[in-house]
Amino acid sequence: MATMATQIRRDVLRMVHAVSSGHPGGSLGCVDYFTALHFHFMKHKAQPFTMNGRGEDVFFLSNGHISPVYYSTLARSGYFPVSELATFRKLNTRLQGHPATHEHLPGIRVATGSLGQGLSVAAGLALQKKIDKDPHTVWVVTGDGELQEGQIWEAVMFAAHRKLDNMIVAVDFNQKQIDGSTGDVMGLTEWTSKFLAFGWEVLELEGNNWDDIMSVVPRAQYKLGGGKPVVIIMKTEMGQGVDFMMGTHAWHGKAPNDDQLAKALAQLPETEHKDY
């Protein structure tokens, strides 16, 4: 999985570089968790992709701007050809700037990008699985800045009220957003107590540490079925894996130039999975 994660980081960098746009920072921070879910924890089927997700685990990305890591992970887990990553953000692509269903990209079940909406949609599918007695899990990633959206808390209330204990939501706690640190822009504190007060199970995770991922995610899974939705406060480093992209919010929505790409890729050598 570590080599796959390295390959996905290379994909992310090359995708955003090719179109001089996109969101590498949060993507790089979430690579390890995406890789662990799609290549280890999730019981999902890439081929043939079925929109309704019946009889399988389903993943939703609520903060759709980290589409590069999502697309690379989907392609490398077999949803569509890896070569298609080269079309990211280009005219007539299925890989829109933010994830969409409009072009029928396998793996995507709802458009996200306008923040705060994906968690509600995921709660709806989790509810459908409850109604239809489908025992599979709905996995969600949201941003931490995204929690500033009011709709998130409507969904948090709803999921607890409906006892959606078939959901595992990871909040990408990188503490950065476009305008700066989340604390400066709109400080939210007491994350764990907030979710506990809303009636959720809460776990904390070092999201760029494999050992921690491999021990905390099973603990989250163990809590499924306990009458409460589960949230993982996942601490990550924006830009993880590229030294000059870490420790700053500067790379939230900025692509590297040619020199920066070369420097970044040098820190992440190509793997057996090969560049697209």
Added chain:
Amino acid sequence: MKSYEILGQKDTRSGFGAGLHEAGKRNSNVVALCADLTGSLMMDAFKDEFPERFIQAGIAEANMIGVSAGLAIGGKIPFAGTFANFATGRVYDQIRQSVAYSHKNVKICASHAGLTLGEDGATHQILEDIGLMKMLPGMVVINPCDYNQTKAATMAIAEYNGPCYLRFGRPKWPVFIPEDMPFEIGKALMLNEGKDVTIFATGHMVWKAIEAGHILAEKGIDAEVVNIHTIKPLDRDAILASAKKTGCVVTAEEHQMNGGLGDSIAQLLSRELPTPMEFVAVDDSFGESGTPDQLLEKYGLTSAAIAEAAVRAIARKA
């Protein structure tokens, strides 16, 4: 002018409630959501018979739309109900991204639309919802005219796969559409064939248009009255054929002139068949508190206003 027998006085929201209940009986995938207005939307019959398929969303409309999209992904047919104002303007981006752009089979069910909500006043009297919804690519927009048509429309959209906006209202209103008339999405309904002017009406204003037809008949004017219950997709052929026959057009709706049915028909006619046209609608104004009849009178949404508009339109014919 053909006379229609008034079969009763019923609110269109009750037609929705009855249609939802029937749709729920016919298809176990139909689920219903409501944002704390279950009684107002007459959803109790569905809720009581199918409690496991009724989802109380609380006063959290944005989440209700998202949850509906999620249920639709899983193969359910969600009917999400609240007042028209909270079903559109309040949740526009949620409908745009999670439902319309994502092409989810969600039915947005909007009650208490327009001025006839009455005493609650302008905060609740949305007059912009048709415009908001018809601008969304792929969204079907329906505004039925009476109890029976609303019931039939509710059952029809359950069988249509795609996002729909269904608009209905609060007041008791004349029922005249036969109970067994099937509802065809996108198909204009001819109510009276005439030759001098066409009145295209939607929602509550359809009955006013019929009344206007009688007023005009007394003046020797033969008005064609057409019920455009589906604002999108518009029945282009029926509208063009009627406008060609009569040579002038009046539209009537309980909505802003900007963005409503008249606007859609004007766009069609100006491109395909330029025709003198008059609009009966609210002219760039909010509503206010009052009884439905007082408000319709004050804002010019009456049968007399439609008849006067028809006379003006006829005078403009070349």
